[in-house]
Amino acid sequence: MLDVPRQPEAATRAPATEPVVTVARSRQAVECLREAWAALPVTNIDSDIDYFLTVVRHAPRVVAPHVVHIRREGSDDLLGVARLEELPVKLRLGRHAIGRFTLRAIVFSFDGIVGTAGEADERLLLAEYLKALDAGVADVILMRNVDVAGSLRKTARAMAGRLRWGHARSVSSRWIADIPDRLETFLQVRSAKSRNTLRRQERNLHANFADRMKLSRFDRPEELQELCRDLESVAARSYQRGLGVSYTGTPLEHGLIELGLRRGWHRAWVLYIDGAPVAFWNGMAYGDTFAIGTPGFDPRYTKDSVGIYTMLRMTEDLCADPAIGRLDFGQGEAEYKSAFGRRSHDESEIMIAAPRLRAIALLLALSGVSALNDLAARAIRDTSWGRRLKAGWRRRAAEKASS
Template identity: 25%
Template sequence: MVEHGGRARGVMPLRAEPLPLRFQIGARTLGSIERRLVRVSLSLDAIIAGAQPALPPLGRGDDGYLVTSLPAAGLDALLRGAGGMIGYVRQRYPRHYADLTIGFAAYQAALSGNTRSGLKRKTKRVIELSGGALDVRRFRTAAELGDFHAVARGISQRTYQERLLGGGLPDDAAFVRAMTEQAAADQVRAWLLYVAGEPAAYLYCPIAGGTVRYDHVGHDPAFNDLSPGGVLMLEAMRDLYAEPGLRRFDFTEGDGQHKRSFATAGVACVDLLLLRPTLANRATIAALEAFDRGALWAKRAVARLGLERVARRVRR
């Protein structure tokens, strides 16, 4: 998330663009409705400070805004000042982060006992399969990041995030150029984990103002039983705690077990749709609300019946 000069700290207003509002269960998209929206995101610093986003003017054909990671404490104030626009909270979650100033020993102590024991067991198994040593490779310079990208793309192509969500490690020219520029400015860190000589997991993290951002992560599903992403995450955190000048690790928008396991704190946030009160937009919100309510009911039913493992297979 990027700061924009002249506006609220940590806010980056963009021009409106067609954005799909997805009817989604897990990784599977069942359908979508497209609206022209200005996406407004807040940086972790702005969220912790409780900043309110400054919403840029809408064009004639624009439908509204998608405000992501809005601090929940500021929701009512934003709605009151929305000038008759209609709001719908699509998602609630903590914006997870880890304090990188406390030292690695204190960080490990802050993890749950189950997380620590599980990581110890998985790491031991990975070491055994890798001939007695943990094979983590680290990348920082522009030349090194080129090597990282080639290998990580191979892993990314096999992940469900890329196959089903289009959320893998990008390979377009703009991303590669930005990666190279960030590396030249010493503003990116990346890691690969190998298991028995095979690339198993990657992690790519830009750095801005002392905040390390959890931008791209993935692992080869062939290694699912080893939890290679968790093993690699702990080693990356070990490296970051040893590096001076870093303040926080930002797990970015959305919730998830992995983020909850490795974070030390979080701020309650919402993703808010804020739309002009047209008939089409009212119908859009009604459809999203009905779908989200049904998905929540189904999730609770699955948990009540103990079918979580089956549901995970269906979602992917």
């Protein structure tokens, strides 16, 4: 375990004419930044102050917040939204673990560099976090979902130097879709043949189940317990559960859904057949964007296309909401993402090691394994045998979840 120097809950440095830097290391200290936080252009729900505090409160490996606020005369404020976390790391070759260790990490929220207008601002904010690494506060800095073509990645790499930079981090595409005012317009991205197939699937579903099926939308705080119960009922059978990415009802998930319902962010659509939940889609609305969670469906109803039917009902509702202009499908290669969305940009992690031998050595090992896995992932993605192998993994995961 890394020996971490004791730090005050909030430290402020204010030399004359210099930027005023505040580092908030407790929930109480973060609360003191609420007014300044609210004045900044937060675009991702993950960096919203209430969402962030919910993560800090419920995530099992979070040690404390590590939020940096910089106030400057004559310029906009800057904010770094991050937390100190005990990060378990598995060295994996494919699906096989070959080693594991724990790093104390400063983990940024998504889009957690807030208010910057270019490289100079990014340098000013990142310098405060590099000072924390130098002081022994953490082993690494971790930023997820960073635009590989953006200035932040270039700035961070230049400041870290080659030795302390995490190399060969895997790259994933982010898929988004514009939300028009009608579902039919949304479906224009599909071919006429595909649209006809979707209509036929919907007709067949109604013909097979008629008044035995019901779709419910959940968006009120008093519906929390019923919603979580029915999400778990579906997720327990889904192939996503077998892959370890589905809803699991942890205190963190429960807390975020409760917050989302209370703030009017969270919405869920659940399809029922004979009174039992068989499919769901859910997500969070923040600004003009609706970001989906991980959907789920009961594999016993695969041939009935209950997942796609529920997704289209969700999309139909979003089209009717003038506040929503964009659907964020997230990362990954799931078929529905490329079928209904467009590739927005590529994202990757940033990892920077502290200037200490153990941290640098572990990051070097992680970089080497990541490079090998990236080669294998490209082979799976770009070859027919690889795609068949991946489909087989998902099928076995679904069978394991439903057994």
